[in-house]
Amino acid sequence: MAGGLAVEVIETSSLGDRSYLATDGEVAVVVDPQRDVDRVIAAAGRWGVRITLVVETHLHNDYVSGGLELARLTGAEYGVAAADDVRFQRRPLSDGDLLEVSPRMRVRAIATPGHTFHHMSYVLEGAEGPVGVFTGGSLLFGTTGRTDLLGEEHREELARHQHASAHKLASLVPDGAQIWPTHGFGSFCSATQASGDSSTLREQKAANPALLLAEDDFVQQTLAGLDTYPAYYVHMGVQNAAGPGPIDLREPARADxxxxxxxxxxxxxxxxxxxxxxxxxxxxxxxxxxxxxxxxxxxxxxxxxxxxxxxxxxxxxxxxxxxxxxxxxxxxxxxxxxxxxxxxxxxxxxxxxxQIPRASFADLARALAGESGGRPAPEVVLDVRTKNEFAASHITGAVHIPLPELERRIGEVPEGAVWVHCASGYRATAAASLLESAGRTVVHVDDPFHAAAEAGLPIACT
CATH class of the missing domain: 3.40.250.10 (Rhodanese-like domain)
Incomplete structure (x- = not known):
């Protein structure tokens, strides 16, 4: 509890996102709900509170929002940035709007463009003032939201907005206030990898590049760190602006x-x-x-x-x-x-x-030295990590094709037995299945990438 208010985190670790339910013990406000709103309704039930307000920090690019459906099911007011072009009824929110959720709980809307042009953050205020801020894709733990999702032509302008928005929040919110971001827990919506599980504004002032670097330096660092993002993002904003329909979790037809x-x-x-x-x-x-x-x-x-x-x-x-x-x-x-x-x-x-043979990086090192251990000899080492991961460090001589590109570029993989790896083994399994389907002989390297250097494999960087 902070200032008489409680905040429950509703985590979606598979997408690297968080939604939030804030309550004074009687009513609640929900921030950035995922589409499966039954989790949010269950949280409200555990607290014994009514959801009276739902707000979005932005039109999300990495998931379909459950905000419209949650508002419909609960009768809550639904707040979205006034400048967003949406095709449903909502309460249009602008910079400085104060939402009186109850006599003990208020939410103040703050325009924080950067992740998107119309991005909003929401300061949670109790009886004694601000206790925290829901920052969406603005100020994250040790980083900020990426600025290229609306097109490459906007990424620098949005990066400059992102820097200004971080400083705006720092000037409006007390140092002890909690920071509650939506993105940054593995989401590709963050500009760089976020760090930590909780934070205050004071801690971000000591660690976040947006609050430490001059504007030009921040923009340069942010743009240099941007990597590709999931192709499905292009469909999310469209659905969220149109107004997503209810979720359908009926069992699919059984295939024999x-x-x-x-x-x-x-x-x-x-x-x-x-x-x-x-x-x-x-x-x-x-x-x-x-x-x-x-x-x-x-x-x-x-x-x-x-x-x-x-x-x-x-x-x-x-x-x-x-x-x-x-x-x-x-x-x-x-x-x-x-x-x-x-x-x-x-x-x-x-x-x-x-079946697909499994191996470690130590097995790969031995196989490259002529001791294959009964597995096909490695004629190709294939790295299916992202471009930034490969540039940071890779096995010398490895072929690089990021996993999302592999199916259409599989003809570029040189002839011979392929030993495929990623950073942990997960993506390499998907790649091995695609290679096997294409008729290739494949060995799955199921090992964390740091073990490659420990095994004595030569490491290079781009």
Missing amino acids: REELRRRLEDGEWVVDLRSRKAYVRSHLVGTVSLGLDGPMVTWLGWMIDWGAPLTLVGESREQVAEAQRELARIGIDEFAGAAVGTPEQLAAAPSQLR
Whole structure:
């Protein structure tokens, strides 16, 4: 509790985002809710409070908002920046607007452009004044929101706005106030990797480049650090401006063995939701490994052709339901079908079953020295990390194709057995499944990248 108010964090770790419920014990305000609003309603139920206000910091680019639906279900007022062009009724908010949520709780809207042109932050005020600020994609922990999502032509102008907005917040909010960002916990909406799990403004003044650097230096650093972002982002702002419909979590139609085989033979997207370790031990050839033990929704949303038929394969109905919820958050609601069971149970013929050899970076070092340990000798080392990751450091001589580009660039992978790696092993499993489907001999390097140098592999940087 701060100033008689409480704030509950509703985390969506798969997308690197947070939503918030702030309450005085009787009523509540919700900031930046995800599309699956049942989590927010459950939080309000635990507190025994009524949601009377829902606000958005911006039209989100990395997820479909649940704000409109939450306001409809609860009867709450829905606040969105007045300058945003939306096609639904809302309370238009401008810089300095004060929202009296209750006699003990107020929310003050502060225009903080930078992540988007019309971005708003919200200062939470109790009886004794400000206790914290919901910063959305403005001031994050150790960084700020990226400034290129509205087009490359705007990124420098928005970076300058971002710097000014950070200083504006620093001048309006007391040093002891909590900072509650929406992005920055692994989200590609942050300009650089955020650090920490909680923070005050005082701590950000000592650590955040936006508050430490001069404007030109901040802009230069911010623009230099921007990497590519998920392709599905282009669809999010459009849906959020139009007004997203209610979430649909009804179970998809069940696909039997023959239906699965037909879809795989037709080259459709059939995603295996099991862990990567389970996948490499046994799977149906042609399936893509994107397990729920990692950021499945981000990478699938980035890789898939928008609107392409999609079938989910899990060990249980619970796995399929979890994947549905994750995908609904980025607007993927329709599925060709789903199947539940082990690969052996779902195979229409034994010839569909495959295994992929696993290895560590130490195994790779030994194999490059001529000791393959029974695995195919490494003729190609493929790195599927992002451009910034590869530029920072990579194995000398490695071929670099980021995972989201691999399917369309698979013909660029040189001939021979491919040992594929990423930063942890998750993306490498997805890449190995794509390579195997293309008829390539592949070994999955399932190891953290720092182990490459520890294994004695030569490391270079761009």
